[in-house]
Amino acid sequence: MSLRAKALNGVVWSLSDKLINQLGYLAVTIFIARIIGPESFGLIGMLTIFTLLAESVVNNGFAQALIQRSQYLTEEDSSTIFYVNIFWGIVMYFLLYFCAPFISAFYNAPELVEISRVLFLVILVSSLTVVVRAKLTINIDFKSQAIANTISTLLSACIGIYLAMAGYGYWSLVWLLITKSIFNGIVLWFYCQWLPKFIFSAESFNRLFKFGSNLMLAGFVATFVNNLYVALVGRYFNATQVGYFTQATNLSNYATQFINSTLQGVTYPIMTSIKDDRERLVNVYTQLISITMLVSVPLLIGFAAVSNEFVRLLLGEDWLPVIPVLIALCFARSITPISSINLNILNAIGRSDLFLKVDLSKLPMTVAALFIALPYGIEGLAWAMVCTSFIAFFINSYYPGKLFGFGGIAQLKIAYKYIIAAALMYFAIGLISANDSLLLTLLVKIALGAIIYIAMLFVLRDKFFLNSFGMIYSKIKN
Incomplete structure (x- = not known):
């Protein structure tokens, strides 16, 4: 094979x-x-x-x-x-x-x-x-x-x-x-x-x-x-506040881990097998960045947009304080899959020393943000995580930028159309008011969000999306 x-x-x-x-x-x-x-x-x-x-x-x-x-x-x-x-x-x-x-x-x-x-x-x-x-x-x-x-x-x-x-x-x-x-x-x-x-x-x-x-x-x-x-x-x-924060963390992490473990679990052994072929390795790496952003940004931002209906429907009224924390953590996790890829490629080429150096460099920032946010409760902690996640993205992309010429700014240039499409999707979904049926509202928001996101990528003429869509359409047609 x-x-x-x-x-x-x-x-x-x-x-x-x-x-x-x-x-x-x-x-x-x-x-x-x-x-x-x-x-x-x-x-x-x-x-x-x-x-x-x-x-x-x-x-x-x-x-x-x-x-x-x-x-x-x-x-x-x-x-x-x-x-x-x-x-x-x-x-x-x-x-x-x-x-x-x-x-x-x-x-x-x-x-x-x-x-x-x-x-x-x-x-x-x-x-x-x-x-x-x-x-x-x-x-x-x-x-x-x-x-x-x-x-x-x-x-x-x-x-x-x-x-x-x-x-x-x-x-x-x-x-x-x-x-x-x-x-x-x-x-x-x-x-x-x-x-x-x-x-x-x-x-x-x-x-x-x-x-x-x-x-x-x-x-x-x-x-x-x-x-x-x-x-x-x-x-x-x-313990109740821990329950709220843990549940919000788990829910946002599931969406992130779904992307990370699916793509990176498969691509890591492949990248290690071609680590001596720089051109092929960089090609796999850049393609992985594109497909991850294509999926992760709308998935996490969309989850934030429907969090109210999701929590009310599936967890019940006792869990309502989870909603604002979950929204913030979804924003924080939207960039996490890319950060993971940037660290993953360091492992693939055998530079675990750089992996360690990157993780250690983020520790003071995270601890400082945590103690600054503590007086503001669990919502304050969640928004502190939003700030540290985006700063961590640039830290994580520093060495890939030096080694492969594909740093944080270059990665955001690939992703900016996905970010625009996801932002428009988020605000459009927010305009829909809940009716008597939470399930119907949730399904309508999900369907509308998917349509808006895909339509915006057609309007913005994103090359990677159009090529991927074309390949899928051709296979279905044939």
Whole structure:
């Protein structure tokens, strides 16, 4: 199969995976949140930063290192990293296990001791699947990953919904997360058909650690920065406010992750395979920027435009304070997928040192913005994230600009027509007043928004959109 065919097949399966599983999982968490309420939801949100930080140590560095080394990967490499990840998982779990009372005291929430010690088991389970997931990604086998995600989503959803309806409150979310991770791991191992050998190579560890350690540290810093807002909301406000902020963060992140994981999950192994061919690499990179902006800008801005109807219809009246926070975070996330691509290409060419340098350079800005915004509540924090996201875009695009001559300004020149079309779409949708049927209003806004956005791109004569539309139309016609 050619590289182009592999990429197309990977995109199709990855997209199917996200449509079925991310949207399905989102629907399940929304349903559970509606039952258990903002306060119980907020208790789990308080622990998010600790879970993600531990998983970033376990997952981020060595998985990317294996993929980056895909052309020269040996059995010694795979087996060594498998055992290293198990070690990291055990260390992270027991570290957090013994820190549970301090986490509880930080938030002044005694119930978090028991919750965290159970929830953090997810870290141990995740450590077992890092290598098999990397191997499937190297082979651009997103079909197996899609099937694994579908099975785990369906089975864990049944458990989570049953527990929520039986009155188990926040425990329904805890067991939803744990069982999803367990079922996913079992199916991934089944499809990968790989077993580690009793090998530990110091040479493999040193080689992969040199690349992976930078990504591990960069991932840790990025995760810390991205989730510090939620942690401090829990520290300075109550669990209900955490619930609102966590839900808004989750909803806006789902849209962003849908784009990131679909496109970048497929293109990262492809970019690593052609990293020595500069012309092809830059071509894939620029095409990826264009298609990401074409999709991400209207999706996030459109979500902001329909957030009122979405929250009222799916979450209920108890969640109304989420709406202004969600609108702000959608604006903040609209540029995030491009920032991720700019960092992704640094990994693809083996410059994890630059990746780390970029993430560290953003830390002071983010922390300063956070503490300035704290007195203004969760809405102030959300708008602080809007400001830092757009500044971070230019920081993230600095090194790609130096290395490939395609920096932040050049990327915005590609995107300005999408931004204009999305802005007109947003204001046009805002003119539609809600009627007695929230569902009908939501559907009308979505349909009108899509029509306005596409029509504006025809009017503005965007070349990338017109070429893509022409290709799709020709294939349908034929």
